[in-house]
Amino acid sequence: MSQLNKLNALDISWIMLMLITLANALVAETADKSLLITAVICFSIAFKGRRIMDYFMELNHANKTIQLFMRGYFYVFPLLIFLTDLCSEQLAAITTF
Amino acid sequence: MNTVTENIFHLNGSGLVRNEPETVNKIPGNRAVWVGIFAELTEFALFFIVYFIAKAHYPEQFNQGPLQLNTLAGTLNTFALISSSYFVAKSLASIRVNEPEQSIKWLWRAVMCGVIYLIIKVWEYHWNVDQGIQTNTNKFYTLYYYMTFNHLLHVGWASGSLIWAILGLKSGRYTQNNHLGLTAIACYWHMVDLAWVIIFPLLYVLR
Numbered sequence: 001m002s003q004l005n006k007l008n009a010l011d012i013s014w015i016m017l018m019l020i021t022l023a024n025a026l027v028a029e030t031a032d033k034s035l036l037i038t039a040v041i042c043f044s045i046a047f048k049g050r051r052i053m054d055y056f057m058e059l060n061h062a063n064k065t066i067q068l069f070m071r072g073y074f075y076v077f078p079l080l081i082f083l084t085d086l087c088s089e090q091l092a093a094i095t096t097f
Numbered sequence: 098m099n100t101v102t103e104n105i106f107h108l109n110g111s112g113l114v115r116n117e118p119e120t121v122n123k124i125p126g127n128r129a130v131w132v133g134i135f136a137e138l139t140e141f142a143l144f145f146i147v148y149f150i151a152k153a154h155y156p157e158q159f160n161q162g163p164l165q166l167n168t169l170a171g172t173l174n175t176f177a178l179i180s181s182s183y184f185v186a187k188s189l190a191s192i193r194v195n196e197p198e199q200s201i202k203w204l205w206r207a208v209m210c211g212v213i214y215l216i217i218k219v220w221e222y223h224w225n226v227d228q229g230i231q232t233n234t235n236k237f238y239t240l241y242y243y244m245t246f247n248h249l250l251h252v253g254w255a256s257g258s259l260i261w262a263i264l265g266l267k268s269g270r271y272t273q274n275n276h277l278g279l280t281a282i283a284c285y286w287h288m289v290d291l292a293w294v295i296i297f298p299l300l301y302v303l304r
Contacts, residue, residue, distance in 0.1 A: 010190070014183040018176060024302050025172040033160060033304035041298045048294045052179075056186040057287040063124045066131060073138060077145060077295055081303070084149040091153035 013055040020044050038085045042078035049074030126281025134288045137251065141292045144244050148299060155236045160304045162237030165230060170221035171301035174214050175293065178252075181210030182290040185259070185283045195273040197266050204263045207286070211256035218249050241300050248296060251289045258282045 024044060031037050050071065054060040059067050084091060124131055152159040188203035225231075232242045262282045265271045271279045 010183060010186050014179065017179045017183075021172060021175045021179065021297075024175075024298055025168055028163065028168045028171075028302040038303060041302055045295055045298055049291055052182060052287060052291055052294065056182045056290075057284055058125055058186075066124060069135065073142075074291075077142070080145070080149060081299070084152055085303075088153045088156060091150065095150045095153065 009055050013051050017048055017051060020048055035082075035085060038082055042082045045081070046074050046078045126284045127277060130281035130285055134285060137288060138292070140247075141244075141295070144240070144247070145295065145299070148240055148244075151236050151240060158235045158237045162235070162241065163301055163304060165228060166241070166301055167221050167224050168301050170217050170224065171297055174217050174221075175297050177210045177214040177217065178290045178293050181207040181214075182287050184210065185286050188262075189276070189280060189283050192266070192271060192273060192276050192279060197269075197272070200279075201263055201266050204259055204266070208256055208259050208263070211252055211259065214252050215249065215256075218245065244296055244300065248289070248292060251292070255286050255289045258285060 024041065027037060027041065053070050053074070057070075059070055184203045184207035188200045188207065191197075191200035191203060230238055232239055259282065262271065262279050265278060
């Protein structure tokens with residue numbers, strides 16, 4: 001417990017990111033395709049991105065514009081990944097020329 | 098001197114980062130590196146959009162493609178990049194408390210992770226070829242090679258920038274009171290890691 005108390009936000013972030021990556025790998029090896037799995041993976045992308053940006057990149061107190069664009073990127077792309085699975089037929093239809 | 102700069106620097110992540118003058122409401126590093134970072138992220142965004150459209154048109158290829166790839170290689174590379182980002186953040190924290198030697202050690206660890214990434218990627222490409230996975234096998238693999246090779250190039254030159262930062266620390270160019278160049282290099286490295294955070298699940302995990 002005393003060792004755990006010595007960990008700072010950087011150490012905790014690293015451990016969390018490694019564990020999430022391991023979980024992602026397990027999903028890749030075992031889980032079948034489903035919208036729920038896609039949603040979980042999208043959430044993990046958003047979480048990992050936010051953790052890296054806030055703690056490793058130190059954007060949590062930085063310039064607001066940079067914060068907005070960087071955080072936005074990791075909200076928009078996980079959402080697009082999910083929407084691609086949810087509306088793949090519609091996407092194929094609107095991109096067929 | 099304003100109240101922010103009167104406060105003592107503390108290790109990043111120890112809860113007092115808001116007292117850090119170089120990050121509070123400021124652009125970490127310098128403007129130039131952020132122009133580069135946003136340009137690179139735009140490039141990766143285009144790759145992702147192409148991926149979404151291609152997946153909608155060739156669902157079977159994108160469903161089967163990840164199953165044939167080497168998940169172990171992708172996972173180990175993710176470990177290497179996340180660890181390298183952590184080491185770079187530790188290096189920055191060390192220079193802030195005036196421990197340049199410690200900062201250099203953390204950066205060398207980050208460079209080692211970059212080298213490990215490159216070695217694993219070369220092994221993975223050889224493994225792919227042995228499995229008959231080529232750039233023109235199908236649309237999924239074309240995108241896989243395009244994205245991962247492009248990312249590999251970024252890891253390569255970003256590793257070079259880390260070595261440049263090590264030389265800067267050794268020569269005394271980066272010090273406790275003047276290390277914005279090191280911060281800029283750190284931000285670029287984290288961007289390379291962030292791009293992989295999206296690439297890994299797209300290519301290895303999602304069906």
